[in-house]
């Protein structure tokens with residue numbers, strides 16, 4: 593079997609795994625943050641865990657670019673820049689900026705995220721910097737790139753802004769949860785997840801690639817069920833939780 597065929601088969605299997613995860617997470621919420629369980633096994637400091645599990649995506653993508661055969665290609669450089677921008681934020685800013693009492697994260701979550709991030713970075717980097725047909729510079733002016741990049745940057749902004757609102761809810765050393773207001777919290781309980789999903793759908797469109805679709809699908813599989821768990825949790829905890837607010841998509845669900 594040649595490399596391209598094997599690659600397509602592997603990505604298809606990876607998408608099937610995302611579908612299973614999507615279904616599973618509706619029945620069992622990933623046990624970290626507010627859904628953490630006491631009997632969830634060994635844990636490490638949450639801030640350390642986040643850096644470790646997200647930085648793998650940053651460094652692996654950079655490594656694949658530097659060792660690939662698209663170095664100096666301007667379209668490849670733009671894709672690399674978009675990816676690194678997201679993961680520089682998630683690995684090196686999101687975690688140190690996290691507010692409140694230092695908490696813990698189960699090692700099993702860190703391990704699962706390392707696998708998820710490692711495989712997604714590998715598939716996207718391997719495709720974009722080794723296997724794909726060369727993207728000409730005109731790609732950057734085409735409808736797929738322009739609309740995809742618009743979604744990507746809009747999603748990135750929504751994600752960062754929503755994370756920023758959550759940070760403002762706590763002072764140092766606190767572990768309290770409060771009702772978030774402002775930005776897209778006016779309409780949904782988890783705009784940070786909505787932003788992240790939008791971002792990776794934008795990436796899939798901008799790169800027009802199967803690994804891009806797989807990553808967007810995995811992000812949806814992780815975050816859509818979790819947004820329903822968060823939404824239920826808010827409604828059970830706060831009597832005055834805004835009734836009109838949906839879980840993930842304004843006015844719909």
Ligand SMILES: NC(=O)c1ccc[n+]([C@@H]2O[C@H](COP(=O)([O-])OP(=O)(O)OC[C@H]3O[C@@H](n4cnc5c(N)ncnc54)[C@H](OP(=O)(O)O)[C@@H]3O)[C@@H](O)[C@H]2O)c1
Pocket residue numbers: 624625626690691692695751755758759761762768769770771772784785788810811812814815
């Ligand atoms: N691509 C993917 O598949 C994927 C998967 C997972 C996460 N992510 C991204 O990673 C980021 C973090 O994810 P997450 O699941 O940890 O998000 P989250 O549950 O919304 O929590 C984000 C941060 O805000 C705090 N927080 C949340 N709600 C709060 C409230 N009502 N009052 C006070 N503090 C509150 C949390 O504290 P606690 O930790 O104490 O709850 C945590 O520090 C998100 O931007 C998400 O999009 C992406």
